[in-house]
Amino acid sequence: xxxxxxxxxxxxxxxxxxxxxxxxxxxxxxxxxxxxxxxxxxxxxxxxxxxxxxxxxxxxxxxxxxxxxxxxxxxxxxxxxxxxxxxxxxxxxxxxxxxxxxxxxxxxxxxxxxxxxxxxxxxxxxxxxxxxxxxxxxxxxxxxxxxxxxxxxxxxxxxxxxxxxxxxxxxxxxxxxxxxxxxxxxxxxxxxxxxxxxxxxxxxxxxxxxxxxxxxxxxxxxxxxxxxxxxxxxxxxxxxxxxxxxxxxxxxxxxxxxxxxxxxxxxxxxxxxxxxxxxxxxxxxxxxxxxxxxxxxxxxxxxxxxxxxxxxxxxxxxxxxxxxxxxxxxxxxxxxxxx
Amino acid sequence: xxxxxxxxxxxxxxxxxxxxxxxxxxxxxxxxxxxxxxxxxxxxxxxxxxxxxxxxxxxxxxxxxxxxxxxxxxxxxxxxxxxxxxxxxxxxxxxxxxxxxxxxxxxxxxxxxxxxxxxxxxxxxxxxxxxxxxxxxxxxxxxxxxxxxxxxxxxxxxxxxxxxxxxxxxxxxxxxxxxxxxxxxxxxxxxxxxxxxxxxxxxxxxxxxxxxxxxxxxxxxxxxxxxxxxxxxxxxxxxxxxxxxxxxxxxxxxxxxxxxxxxxxxxxxxxxxxxxxxxxxxxxxxxxxxxxxxxxxxxxxxxxxxxxxxxxxxxxxxxxxxxxxxxxxxxxxxxxxxx
Numbered sequence: 001x002x003x004x005x006x007x008x009x010x011x012x013x014x015x016x017x018x019x020x021x022x023x024x025x026x027x028x029x030x031x032x033x034x035x036x037x038x039x040x041x042x043x044x045x046x047x048x049x050x051x052x053x054x055x056x057x058x059x060x061x062x063x064x065x066x067x068x069x070x071x072x073x074x075x076x077x078x079x080x081x082x083x084x085x086x087x088x089x090x091x092x093x094x095x096x097x098x099x100x101x102x103x104x105x106x107x108x109x110x111x112x113x114x115x116x117x118x119x120x121x122x123x124x125x126x127x128x129x130x131x132x133x134x135x136x137x138x139x140x141x142x143x144x145x146x147x148x149x150x151x152x153x154x155x156x157x158x159x160x161x162x163x164x165x166x167x168x169x170x171x172x173x174x175x176x177x178x179x180x181x182x183x184x185x186x187x188x189x190x191x192x193x194x195x196x197x198x199x200x201x202x203x204x205x206x207x208x209x210x211x212x213x214x215x216x217x218x219x220x221x222x223x224x225x226x227x228x229x230x231x232x233x234x235x236x237x238x239x240x241x242x243x244x245x246x247x248x249x250x251x252x253x254x255x256x257x258x259x260x261x262x263x264x265x266x267x268x269x270x271x272x273x274x275x276x277x278x279x280x281x282x283x284x285x286x287x288x289x290x291x292x293x294x295x296x297x298x299x300x301x302x303x304x305x306x307x308x309x310x311x312x313x314x315x316x317x318x319x320x321x322x323x324x325x326x327x328x329x330x331x332x333x334x335x336x337x338x339x
Numbered sequence: 340x341x342x343x344x345x346x347x348x349x350x351x352x353x354x355x356x357x358x359x360x361x362x363x364x365x366x367x368x369x370x371x372x373x374x375x376x377x378x379x380x381x382x383x384x385x386x387x388x389x390x391x392x393x394x395x396x397x398x399x400x401x402x403x404x405x406x407x408x409x410x411x412x413x414x415x416x417x418x419x420x421x422x423x424x425x426x427x428x429x430x431x432x433x434x435x436x437x438x439x440x441x442x443x444x445x446x447x448x449x450x451x452x453x454x455x456x457x458x459x460x461x462x463x464x465x466x467x468x469x470x471x472x473x474x475x476x477x478x479x480x481x482x483x484x485x486x487x488x489x490x491x492x493x494x495x496x497x498x499x500x501x502x503x504x505x506x507x508x509x510x511x512x513x514x515x516x517x518x519x520x521x522x523x524x525x526x527x528x529x530x531x532x533x534x535x536x537x538x539x540x541x542x543x544x545x546x547x548x549x550x551x552x553x554x555x556x557x558x559x560x561x562x563x564x565x566x567x568x569x570x571x572x573x574x575x576x577x578x579x580x581x582x583x584x585x586x587x588x589x590x591x592x593x594x595x596x597x598x599x600x601x602x603x604x605x606x607x608x609x610x611x612x613x614x615x616x617x618x619x620x621x622x623x624x625x626x627x628x629x630x631x632x633x634x635x636x637x638x639x640x641x642x643x644x645x646x647x648x649x650x651x652x653x654x655x656x657x658x659x660x661x662x663x664x665x666x667x668x669x670x671x672x673x674x675x676x677x678x
Contacts, residue, residue, distance in 0.1 A: 038461050053627035122377050180365050288392035288629040288660035321627035329668035
């Protein structure tokens with residue numbers, strides 16, 4: 001495990017996150033903060049779920065992508081954008097670019113799920129496929145960027161992207177108040193891949209909830225952020241093989257996210273595919289939400305007992321819902337305790 | 340087919356619906372109005388879905404139940420409430436009663452789904468079961484009401500219940516504005532059983548959207564409201580047998596709802612179980628919503644081509660998400676066009 005380079009560039013502050021919220025108003029869904037009383041009874045605590053599967057394009061990624069494109073200088077934006085992603089970031093950049101009426105080129109692995117490639121194309125993006133083993137997606141994206149003058153929209157290590165994801169935190173603070181919950185939550189549980197989502201939310205809630213524990217959740221074997229927190233420095237893992245949590249497979253902590261994590265994240269926990277599937281099922285039963293396995297990671301950590309909840313208030317962020325229908329059906333058929 | 344008695348008592352007005360919204364603030368979820376750009380492309384129109392599966396207890400029924408209980412005189416409320424229902428109204432009344440700290444007795448058929456009985460009990464209600472063939476649930480509820488002094492919370496033919504459901508209409512008018520849609524929708528599509536939901540919404544949007552067509556959707560064979568509109572008078576049907584849309588099996592138009600329907604509803608359409616299952620699947624894929632077959636009826640009518648949408652803006656109300664997990668899994672495995 002070698003440490004990736006540590007970014008020392010600036011992070012978005014409260015002002016940038018509030019500006020992102022202004023830009024996203026009327027474009028992004030203000031997703032609800034959901035709660036199920038019967039599940040709370042079973043957990044002997046209070047679990048609130050931020051429902052980002054309901055976000056435009058089915059994941060939180062739209063927030064960061066839209067804010068990043070909106071933040072470009074107009075002349076730069078007119079030359080279009082390029083991104084690399086096998087999934088949710090691809091659709092988010094494609095959809096946001098369409099709203100601005102600009103070209104988007106998305107570099108996707110040739111073996112990405114056909115439906116994700118098709119949906120990215122359907123949003124009007126040009127999709128360039130590459131061989132995941134033989135080719136380097138960043139190099140391809142860089143070439144496109146240089147040839148076309150298009151701006152690269154990074155998936156997580158970008159202040160505008162982090163600020164966009166941070167708008168979730170601003171909404172949650174408001175929504176807790178609207179629900180009559182004046183005390184900050186004890187714990188905030190957030191799934192983590194590169195760390196754009198968790199770092200953005202952590203920055204957004206820092207003033208309102210300074211004492212709230214922030215726990216990140218990763219698939220076992222991809223738990224680079226959790227291990228980095230333990231090590232006190234960023235570590236890079238060798239991916240162990242496939243996981244159902246295909247949205248959470250970045251094997252190192254992103255540069256800027258790590259700058260937030262090192263001082264603000266309490267710890268990381270790792271979950272199994274089975275725990276993710278149990279959470280997909282529970283999210284459908286108790287919250288009526290379709291969540292993809294990676295998107296259900298935070299809920300999974302709570303249900304699996306990895307996050308103390310008895311007598312506490314815990315917010316879990318459900319980050320996306322772009323799940324293969326067959327996998328969702330498989331999750332729904334798993335045996336569970338009812339109600 | 341004989342006509343049920345026509346109710347001539349008063350209906351809630353704008354004032355009562357706004358008062359209901361005040362009572363529900365902080366108690367009910369302000370459910371989002373969702374849209375999927377790719378589905379719109381496929382439909383060549385604009386489909387917005389009001390997401391009531393995300394409502395507390397998983398259906399819109401919580402709104403009416405809570406408002407009805409909140410509207411009782413305090414001394415009456417203290418004596419508790421009673422209701423009869425095999426499903427969503429049962430859980431809604433039980434959950435609302437718990438919030439007020441009062442007793443609830445729910446009369447449910449002995450053959451109701453075990454999970455629905457269990458969930459109603461889990462909300463703290465006393466459940467009295469009866470034989471659907473040999474016994475009369477209204478008579479049982481009336482006896483409990485007389486013995487205990489509990490107030491009967493009717494499922495749809497009650498001004499306070501209709502006002503509660505009407506709050507959905509107020510929210511939709513606001514949400515269309517927030518989404519930058521200044522023109523009223525061309526069509527509002529709402530599922531219908533007794534008619535509390537559709538009549539409440541129709542009353543709520545009457546001033547803002549006077550020219551919007553209101554189409555109600557019922558399961559084939561249970562389409563009493565649609566046939567009543569054609570006949571110009573309420574008709575009662577003989578239920579043809581089971582339907583997957585178990586939430587929509589009232590075989591006649593409710594008294595007060597009919598008073599709204601006769602002057603405000605444009606027409607009714609009937610859907611099949613297969614069309615409902617296709618809509619359950621599409622709601623999961625495009626909106627990330629778990630919807631029960633009856634709750635997906637309005638979406639089903641649009642997808643099946645029964646509601647013109649090309650070049651138009653249509654709102655479909657998704658009314659509930661309390662679906663048997665195996666049925667949901669079955670829906671997800673159906674072949675569909677992607678994306």
